Amino acid sequence: MTKNSIKLLQNWLNNYDTIILHRHVRPDPDALGSQLGFKALLQKMYPNKKILATGETVDNLAFIGSMDEVQDSDYQNALVIVLDTANAARIDDARYHLGDKLVKIDHHPPVENYGDINIVDTTVSSTSELIAELLMQFGFGQDYLNTEIAERLYIGIVGDTGRFLFNNTSPRTMEIAGMLLSYDFDHTKMLNQMSQRTLESMHFQGYVLQHFSYEDHVGFIFITEDILQQFKISANDASLFVNSISDVAGIEAWVFAVDEGNQIRARIRSKRAPINTLAARYNGGGHPMASGATVYSKEELEQLISELKSTVKE
CATH class of the missing domain: 3.90.1640.10 (inorganic pyrophosphatase (n-terminal core))
Known part of the structure; x- marks a missing residue:
């Protein structure tokens, strides 16, 4: 500027x-x-x-x-x-x-x-x-x-x-x-x-807390279209819960991925390691500690998560 x-x-x-x-x-x-x-x-x-x-x-x-x-x-x-x-x-x-x-x-x-x-x-x-x-x-x-x-x-x-x-x-x-x-x-x-949620979305948050995975100081969850339909929640509203798992002891970074039909939108957050460069490699970008990426298969999402684990270890 x-x-x-x-x-x-x-x-x-x-x-x-x-x-x-x-x-x-x-x-x-x-x-x-x-x-x-x-x-x-x-x-x-x-x-x-x-x-x-x-x-x-x-x-x-x-x-x-x-x-x-x-x-x-x-x-x-x-x-x-x-x-x-x-x-x-x-x-x-x-x-x-x-x-x-x-x-x-x-x-x-x-x-x-x-x-x-x-x-x-x-x-x-x-x-x-x-x-x-x-x-x-x-x-x-x-x-x-x-x-x-x-x-x-x-x-x-x-x-x-x-x-x-x-x-x-x-x-x-x-x-x-x-x-x-x-x-x-x-x-x-x-x-x-800003923080108000519907009853369905609060039930969805409970699902997130029960089903996320955690390995090597990295948390991740993949929300499929079936889950969105089950809880009657849109992909955009689901993404509001990206920080639901942020208070897990020892967590350094996490991925909140939502299947949007023709693409998987992955929101990436970190407490220490910059992740915007990683996001840029997967059709995205953003802040060093808060970025978004887009992948087109579950396999590509798994590769992103693997690279995030490596980023956290560096």
Whole structure:
């Protein structure tokens, strides 16, 4: 992230009448918090512009905000901004390239510089924290913040820091979170909404705890389509339980794999050894301690787990 790129972004925000915001598929709280928080911020900064957010709706995170119905014609002479997405293959809504200019704003290690401007800062906890920092870089301070913006950015920061338990939580993270909390929103209610689960999903969590495997300080579980149907849970909702086994004594890393029909989505987590390079070898990527990968057979999944065990031993 350079001063020149921030200045150019600010110029483009001033000059374009339509701004369309994208983020990654299978959105988490930070993807939605940064996208919808930035949307609300831009609406306050530019009340006469058309500011749109596109992507799939996720039921359990609908409380963060809703998506817009974006038409193909909206992309004509539009500025497109993609948030919280390291590589173009993971961008939700393939029309992101139809605009006049493309900006990437992200905090993941830079896998692909697909934007005309790439504003990437891997030192921040989340893209939501980065949006708050950009507001300061624009020179506006808190002038354009309000309760709606603060609420959305806060939930994004909380999501990517694991409620401030992960090691990506810095003094600056806490400073920004404290600033956002000065606005009048019920953060306790919001955190409860984020962690709320259906009865079926809680039964599913019990299945996970009973059936995961553990060898060589690595935990792993493979959720088949039959199991998803048995517990009436979607693949996306199942993935919310990726950290269910994280408190096992001695565990260093784990894989939570879900069969999505044409592919197996493997979420990889680690407490010590970086695993984003491993994820990149399996059609994925992400943070050093939290990444995702995609494999296409059980055998390939077993190979990934084997390599994870080797990574932990190094």
